[in-house]
Amino acid sequence: NLTSFVNLSCCVECHIVVAPIDKCIEHQQLRDRVVPTYAIRRQATGFQVPGYDEPYNKIYVYNSYYNPTYLSTIQAANVNVPQLSKWHQETVDKHTAMVEQYAREHGFSEKLQKLATLHDIGKHFTVTVDEEGEHHFYGHEGVGAYLYLCAEAPTGELDEATREMALMIQYHSLAYSQNSKEAMMARLGAEMYQDLMQFSEADTKGAVRR
DSSP states (O other): OGGGGTTOOOOOEEEEEOOOHHHHHHHHTTSSSOOOHHHHHHHHHTOOOOOTTSOOSEEEEEOTTOOTTHHHHHHHHTTTOOOOSSSOSSOHHHHHHHHHHHHHHTTOOHHHHHHHHHTTTTHHHHOEEOTTSOEEOTTHHHHHHHHHHHHHOOSEEOOHHHHHHHHHHHTTTGGGOOSOHHHHHHHHOHHHHHHHHHHHHHHHHSSOOO
16 A cells, blocks of 8 residues: 555655667677677667756766766767768868867857757767768667766765756757757756757757758
């Protein structure tokens, strides 16, 4: 009878185990039952950072591969990655530089300037090319958020600044979301929602469109 637990005092915790995706793929090859690489990749694209609409009292990260230099490795992997489509004609790294410049020149907050640098770090992992030569990056937002935690969250309780930036990476395409404004404000908070709507301006302007 669940009604007996209504007034129970408890602490709700979230536990996240992270490891670089290439390490996950490498390690699973040693298992008796090998998980297909495509399945691991698909799972990574579905990663979700806990939002503020989830009632966690504490969030813990377990990161046995924590390395402060890993973020630079991720950023380097996006250099010269093409993204030819109706949205972009420039490479991922050039787009990032253009968004950074726009954010800086238009007086965006330091937090949004940092997001400009990091928002597309998941693209190198998710790039696909269709029959017409169009580049797609389905799920790059979730992968980017996951990779950011791999790079910036050591084992222990997840600090609020790291959680916030991971959420912003995950939802940097908020302006194109099909979810309701009310649902997204509940998940992200009003301030982050407004920040991400402002960021979409830089993300749009920092692109060479067809």
